Amino acid sequence: EAQVTQNPRYLITVTGKKLTVTCSQNMNHEYMSWYRQDPGLGLRQIYYSMNVEVTDKGDVPEGYKVSRKEKRNFPLILESPSPNQTSLYFCASTPLLPLAREQYFGPGTRLTVL
Amino acid sequence: GESVGLHLPTLSVQEGDNSIINCAYSNSASDYFIWYKQESGKGPQFIIDIRSNMDKRQGQRVTVLLNKTVKHLSLQIAATQPGDSAVYFCADRGGSNYKLTFGKGTLLTVNP
Numbered sequence: 298e299a300q301v302t303q304n305p306r307y308l309i310t311v312t313g314k315k316l317t318v319t320c321s322q323n324m325n326h327e328y329m330s331w332y333r334q335d336p337g338l339g340l341r342q343i344y345y346s347m348n349v350e351v352t353d354k355g356d357v358p359e360g361y362k363v364s365r366k367e368k369r370n371f372p373l374i375l376e377s378p379s380p381n382q383t384s385l386y387f388c389a390s391t392p393l394l395p396l397a398r399e400q401y402f403g404p405g406t407r408l409t410v411l
Numbered sequence: 412g413e414s415v416g417l418h419l420p421t422l423s424v425q426e427g428d429n430s431i432i433n434c435a436y437s438n439s440a441s442d443y444f445i446w447y448k449q450e451s452g453k454g455p456q457f458i459i460d461i462r463s464n465m466d467k468r469q470g471q472r473v474t475v476l477l478n479k480t481v482k483h484l485s486l487q488i489a490a491t492q493p494g495d496s497a498v499y500f501c502a503d504r505g506g507s508n509y510k511l512t513f514g515k516g517t518l519l520t521v522n523p
Contacts, residue, residue, distance in 0.1 A: 328509050339500065339515040347509070355510065387454050391509065397443045397462050400511060402454035
């Protein structure tokens with residue numbers, strides 16, 4: 298089954314404790330992206346990657362890091378989480394061609410930073 | 412910056428009625444538009460898309476209309492069912508950038 302998976306689905310942590318949220322897709326998509334979803338603010342892009350070893354900042358990159366060492370994986374790293382990073386996170390992927398294609402979303406990771 | 416917005420944050424309809432969810436966008440360079448459905452506890456699911464060279468596209472029970480003159484997008488759901496209850500997002504992509512800009516969402520509630 299074609300899908301985007303994320304782990305963990307739920308995470309409660311404390312301020313300053315480094316964490317990684319994994320994202321993996323099995324559709325051989327070049328483009329991958331991370332979003333956060335907050336009430337009243339919708340989905341905002343954190344980082345994206347056009348292909349292996351190519352990453353770039355989205356609209357709200359502060360406090361986050363990403364890497365793209367393999368085509369299928371795009372982990373989101375919070376080096377020193379803070380309470381304002383409490384949010385619902387989604388990973389998404391899409392092929393570069395054809396140009397007009399939807400992004401496929403993972404099931405989400407609900408993160409709480411105490 | 413450029414953004415996509417929604418006219419109505421909530422919409423309540425009776426089962427069997429038609430639903431219309433509206434969206435305004437501001438980026439005149441946007442060439443691709445998508446509607447997503449998000450059910451509680453799940454990620455956004457693709458419903459229908461439309462390219463800027465079209466003004467209407469139909470799917471199963473859904474129709475998307477695009478008016479580039481006034482930068483307006485709408486999603487029509489025919490014979491709305493309780494399973495259609497969800498938050499609906501529009502999103503646009505500006506130019507060759509793959510980034511999607513999302514609206515804040517409309518909560519559709521279908522009353523039986």
